[in-house]
Amino acid sequence: MNHKINKRVKFLEWGTVDYKQAWDRQEELFKGIVDVKIANRKKEEKDQELTENFLIFCNHPHVYTLGKSGDAGNLLMTESMLKMRGIDYYHINRGGDITYHGPGQIVGYPILDLENFFTDIHKYMRFLEDGVIRTLADYGIEAGRIEGLTGVWLDFEKKIRPRKICAMGVKTSRWVSMHGLALNVNTELSYFNNIVPCGITDKEVTSMNAELGRDLDLKEVEDKLKAHLAELFEMVLFESEIEKA
Template sequence: MRFERVRLGSEHVDYHWAWDLQRRVHAEVVAGEREDTVLLLEHAGVYTAGKRTASWDRPTDGTPVVDVDRGGRITWHGPGQLIAYPIVRLREPVDVVAYVRALEQAVIDLAADCDVATTRVAGRSGVWVAADARGRDRKLCAVGVRVAKGVTMHGIAINACPDLSAYDRIVPCGIDDADVTSLSAETGRTITPLDIVDATEHELARALGARTRPARPAVAVRP
C-alpha cells in the first residue's frame, strides 16, 4: 500500500481537483497499473453532499454545496482536517460494511494515541466521542465511501484543529441530536493534520491490510 501526501502542509487542495485525482488513481488501480494508494491532504473549505443528503440538511443561505457520488449525507471539509482517501482493492466477496468498520477502527486507535477515547454509535457511521459532562455525543471523524469495480474511493475526514463553526450552516451528516468535535477541542491542545499524519498512515495500513486484495501484476503501459 502506497501513501501519497498531496501538498499536505503547503496548500489546501481544491475539492474538484482532488476528486478528479481520485478518479484517475481509481482507474489505474482497477486496471492494475498502480498499487493500492491512499491520498492524504487538507481541503480548502467546502461542503459536500452524499447520495442520502436531504434538502433540509443543506445550508439555507445559498452557500455552495458539491454533490458527490459517495454514501452518507452532507458534511464539511476544510483547513485543520486531515483527509484520507484510500483507493484500494477489496477482498472478495466485497464487504463494504467491514471496510467502513476498518476505517473507523484506524481512527479509534489514532485517537487513543492522542489520549482521546472514542467509540462507534449504533446506526451511525464515523468515529464519536461519547456524551459526557462536556456535552452530547460528538463526531470526531466522518466516513463516506464508494466502491466501484471492487476498488474504493472517498474515505475519512479526521477533525484535527478545524474551525468547528463551519458546521453551523448545515445538519452535519443529517444528524441533529449530536455535535461535532476535534482532537484539539477534546485535548485542549493544538493538534494539526501534520501532527497526526504519520500515525494515520500507520493505523490505516494496519487496519486495511486484512481487507484488501494482493496487487495484481502490473499491466504494461506503452509510452
C-alpha cells in the first residue's frame, strides 16, 4: 500500500513551558499521527488521510531528564537537593542518558511522520545534527560530530578539549518521531555540574555565549535553525495561530 506524502510541517513556538506539560502534549500529537497511520492501513490510497507533521521550539525551567536506558547514577544530586534548588527530574521514554534543560536553551521537538520524508533513523539524526552545525557556522562556530557519540561537538577533529554544544535524544515508533535536540545558546552551564552529561565523564559541555563571549538573540538563532532544518528535510513550514503546549 502506498503512503500519501505530506511535507507540510506546522511550526509551533511554545515559549517557556513546564517539561512535563510539553512532554504530555508531544505524546498527544505523536499518538494522533500514529492513530491516523493505523487507520490508513485499512483504507485504499485514495481514501487515506494525510498525516500531520510538527516542528516545536520551546525552552524549559530547570529540569534533568534521563533516557530510558540511562543510568540514574549519572544524576549527582539527591531528591532533597533537587527540591531545594527548584529543579525537576524525569525518567523519560527517549534514547540517550541524562541531560539538562533550562533557560537560554533552544529545545526542538520534531514530531514527524518520517514516511513523509525518508525512512532512515540514522539519516534523521544526521539531519538534525546538520541543522545545528549549519546554524553554528552562521555565527563562526565550527562544529561537527565525534564518531560513536550523538549530538554536536566543538573541537571534534583534534579532540584536545572536545565539548558538546547540542544534545540529542529521540523516540520513534511506526516511523513517527518525538523528543529531539537541545542547543545551548545562553545556557547557564553550571547546571551540568550536577550530572554526568549523557553519561560521558571525560568531555565538557559548552554554549554559544561561552564560545563567543556574548549573549545571543535567542529568536534569531531559532529562526536560523528553523530555516536550516526546513531546507535539509525539504519541509514546507507553515504557522497558524500560536498553539501552546
